Amino acid sequence: MKIVIIGASAAGISAAKTIKVAEPDTQIVVISKEDSIHSRCMLHKYLGHERDAKGINFVHENFFAENNITWLKNTTVVDLDTDKKFVRTNDNQAIYFDKLLIATGASYFIPPIPGLREAKNVYGFRDLKDAQLLDSECKTAKNAVVIGAGLVGMDAAVALLERGLKVTVIEMMNGIMGLQLDEKSAEAYQQLFEEHGAEFLLSDKVTSVNIDEAGKGRTIHLASGKSVCADVIVIAAGVRPSFDFVEKSDIATKNAILVGDDLQTNIKGIYAAGDVIGISGIWPNAMKQGKIAAINMLGEKLRYEDRYALKNTTNFYGLTTLSLGNINPKPKESFDVLIREDRNNYQKVVMKNGIILGVIIQGNINSTGFWQYLIKNKIDVSGIDKDVFDLSYADFYKVDSISGEYLYAI
Amino acid sequence: MKRIIIDREKCDGCLNCNVACISAHEEGSNFYTVNLGSVDSETRNFIKFDAKTGYTPIFCRHCDEPECVLSCMSGAMEKDPVTGHVKYDESKCAACYMCVMNCPFGVLKPDNKTRTKVIKCDFCEEKQDGPSCVKACPKQAIEVKEVSR
Numbered sequence: 001m002k003i004v005i006i007g008a009s010a011a012g013i014s015a016a017k018t019i020k021v022a023e024p025d026t027q028i029v030v031i032s033k034e035d036s037i038h039s040r041c042m043l044h045k046y047l048g049h050e051r052d053a054k055g056i057n058f059v060h061e062n063f064f065a066e067n068n069i070t071w072l073k074n075t076t077v078v079d080l081d082t083d084k085k086f087v088r089t090n091d092n093q094a095i096y097f098d099k100l101l102i103a104t105g106a107s108y109f110i111p112p113i114p115g116l117r118e119a120k121n122v123y124g125f126r127d128l129k130d131a132q133l134l135d136s137e138c139k140t141a142k143n144a145v146v147i148g149a150g151l152v153g154m155d156a157a158v159a160l161l162e163r164g165l166k167v168t169v170i171e172m173m174n175g176i177m178g179l180q181l182d183e184k185s186a187e188a189y190q191q192l193f194e195e196h197g198a199e200f201l202l203s204d205k206v207t208s209v210n211i212d213e214a215g216k217g218r219t220i221h222l223a224s225g226k227s228v229c230a231d232v233i234v235i236a237a238g239v240r241p242s243f244d245f246v247e248k249s250d251i252a253t254k255n256a257i258l259v260g261d262d263l264q265t266n267i268k269g270i271y272a273a274g275d276v277i278g279i280s281g282i283w284p285n286a287m288k289q290g291k292i293a294a295i296n297m298l299g300e301k302l303r304y305e306d307r308y309a310l311k312n313t314t315n316f317y318g319l320t321t322l323s324l325g326n327i328n329p330k331p332k333e334s335f336d337v338l339i340r341e342d343r344n345n346y347q348k349v350v351m352k353n354g355i356i357l358g359v360i361i362q363g364n365i366n367s368t369g370f371w372q373y374l375i376k377n378k379i380d381v382s383g384i385d386k387d388v389f390d391l392s393y394a395d396f397y398k399v400d401s402i403s404g405e406y407l408y409a410i
Numbered sequence: 411m412k413r414i415i416i417d418r419e420k421c422d423g424c425l426n427c428n429v430a431c432i433s434a435h436e437e438g439s440n441f442y443t444v445n446l447g448s449v450d451s452e453t454r455n456f457i458k459f460d461a462k463t464g465y466t467p468i469f470c471r472h473c474d475e476p477e478c479v480l481s482c483m484s485g486a487m488e489k490d491p492v493t494g495h496v497k498y499d500e501s502k503c504a505a506c507y508m509c510v511m512n513c514p515f516g517v518l519k520p521d522n523k524t525r526t527k528v529i530k531c532d533f534c535e536e537k538q539d540g541p542s543c544v545k546a547c548p549k550q551a552i553e554v555k556e557v558s559r
C-alpha cells in the first residue's frame with residue numbers, strides 16, 4: 001500500500017512513525033512545503049539565538065532515510081483529485097496514493113486593518129521561514145511591536161527581548177495569555193516581561209498602520225488614540241486551518257477539514273489530522289490525531305476520543321504554569337472558586353457539584369498531570385474527604401496486576 | 411520489557427528508594443555521602459502518604475502508550491523500541507512541560523533548580539544490575555519483572 005502524507009509536522013510525522021512501526025513495508029511519501037523539520041513550539045529558541053535550525057528539529061537527523069520514507073520537501077500541494085487519487089504539486093508532479101493523510105496544519109491570519117496587510121515589515125510567527133525573516137530584521141531593527149498577547153505572541157516577544165529589541169505588546173483583552181490565565185496569574189508573567197524590558201498596551205486595538213516610502217509600517221495607531229513606533233511588526237492574532245488545495249475537490253470543509261471520529265474525511269481513504277481539522281491547536285493533540293489516523297489508515301477502527309484541548313503549560317523566565325479548562329468562570333457566583341497561594345505559588349480550582357472544571361497551578365507544577373485526567377473525565381471528587389489542593393494520583397491509585405501499569409480507581 | 415512492579419501493601423514508606431534514586435543520579439555519591447539537602451537532589455520516584463491512602467509508591471511506568479512521548483514537541487522523550495523504556499534527552503528538551511501536564515499519574519516534574527529540564531526515571535540504564543531504587547527497597551515492595559508488551 002502507498003500512503004501519502006501532506007505535512008511534516010506534529011500530525012504528519014507522528015502518523016509516519018506509527019505506520020512504520022506497525023507495518024514497515026508500507027510505502028510512505030511525505031510532502032511538505034518547508035525544507036526542514038522543526039517544532040514551531042521552539043521557534044522562539046531559534047529567533048532568540050539559543051538554538052540553530054538543527055536544534056529545533058524534533059526527529060532524528062536521518063529520520064526519513066532510517067525509516068525508508070520518501071520526503072518531498074520544498075513542495076507544495078496545490079490540488080487534489082479524489083477520483084483518480086492523486087495530489088498535484090507546485091512543480092506539477094502528480095503523486096498517486098492508495099490512502100491520503102492531510103496534515104497541513106494552520107497558518108497565521110493578518111486582520112484587515114488598514115496598512116497592516118500592505119506593510120512589508122509585518123511577519124507571522126508560525127514557520128521557520130518566519131523566524132528567519134524576523135532574524136534578519138533583528139540585525140537592524142530597534143523597536144518591535146507584537147500584536148496579540150497569546151502564547152504565540154509571548155513566544156515572539158521573549159525572543160525579541162532576548163535579541164535586545166525594545167518590545168511593545170498590544171492586546172485587546174485586559175490581560176496577557178487571556179485564554180490560559182486569570183488576572184492574577186497573568187500579572188505575574190506581565191511583571192516578569194516588564195522586568196525584561198517589555199511594554200504592554202492592554203484593552204486596546206490597532207486601528208491603522210502608517211506606511212513609509214519604503215513600504216514599511218512605521219506608526220501603529222490604536223483605538224485609545226495612542227500610537228507606537230515600529231521597525232518590525234509581529235502579528236499573533238490567531239491562526240486558521242490551511243487547506244486551499246482541497247477547495248476544488250469534494251472534501252467537506254467548514255473553516256476546517258471535517259472528519260468523523262475515525263479522523264476520516266467524507267471521502268473514503270482520505271484522512272485528516274492536526275490543526276487542519278480545527279478541533280485543537282496544540283502539539284500533543286496533533287500528535288495523537290496523527291497516530292490514530294495512521295492506525296485507521298492501516299485498517300483498524302480506532303476512535304479519536306481524547307479530545308480534551310483546553311490545556312496548556314507555560315514556562316517564561318522560569319515561572320511555570322499549568323492551566324486547564326474553564327479558569328475564568330462566568331458568572332463567578334454559580335461556581336466554587338477555590339484559591340490557595342503563598343509567595344511562590346498561586347493555585348486556583350474551579351468546581352461545580354464536586355466536578356473540577358478548571359485549574360491554574362502557577363509556580364510549583366510538580367506531579368500535576370493527574371488534574372487533566374480528573375477534568376476531562378469529569379470525576380466527582382466530592383466524596384474524597386480532603387482539601388482539593390491536596391489531591392494527587394495517590395487518591396485514585398490502582399495497578400493492573402498483569403502489566404503493572406497504573407489505572408484509575410474511580 | 412522490564413517494568414518495576416509495585417506491591418503497595420508491602421511499602422512502609424522508608425524512602426530508601428528516594429535516597430537511592432538521588433544518589434544514583436549524583437556523580438560519585440553513595441548512600442552515606444549523598445547530600446539530601448541540596449537543590450540538585452531530586453528523586454525520580456515518590457511515596458505519597460496520608461492517613462487515608464497509606465503509603466503509595468509512584469514510579470514511572472514506562473507506559474506502553476506513553477502520553478509524555480506523545481506530547482513531546484522537541485523529540486526529547488522517546489520510547490526505546492528495544493528496551494521499551496521511555497528515554498529522556500535533556501539536550502533536546504525545551505522545558506515546555508507538556509509532558510508534566512499529560513502524564514496522567516503525575517510522575518513527571520520540572521527540575522527544582524533551573525526549570526529547564528524534566529526529572530524522569532531512566533531505569534538506571536547505565537547500571538549493570540538494574541534500578542537503584544529496587545536494590546534499596548528492604549521490603550521488596552518494588553521488583554523488576556518482565557512484562558509483555
Ligand SMILES: Cc1cc2nc3c(=O)[nH]c(=O)nc-3n(C[C@H](O)[C@H](O)[C@H](O)COP(=O)(O)OP(=O)(O)OC[C@H]3O[C@@H](n4cnc5c(N)ncnc54)[C@H](O)[C@@H]3O)c2cc1C
Pocket residue numbers: 006007008009010011012031032033034039040041042043044075076077078103104105106125126127151152155242245273274275276280281282283284286483506508
Ligand atoms: C510559535 C508557536 C508556539 C507554539 N507553542 C506550543 C506549545 O508550547 N505547546 C503546544 O502544545 N503547542 C504549541 N504550538 C502549537 C503547535 O505548534 C501546533 O498545534 C502544531 O504544530 C500542529 O501540528 P500540525 O502537524 O497539525 O500542523 P503544522 O505544525 O502547522 O504543520 C503543517 C505542515 O504542513 C505543511 N503544509 C501545509 N500546507 C501544505 C501544502 N499545501 N503542501 C505541502 N505541505 C503543506 C507544512 O509545511 C508543515 O509541514 C505553538 C505554535 C506556534 C506557532
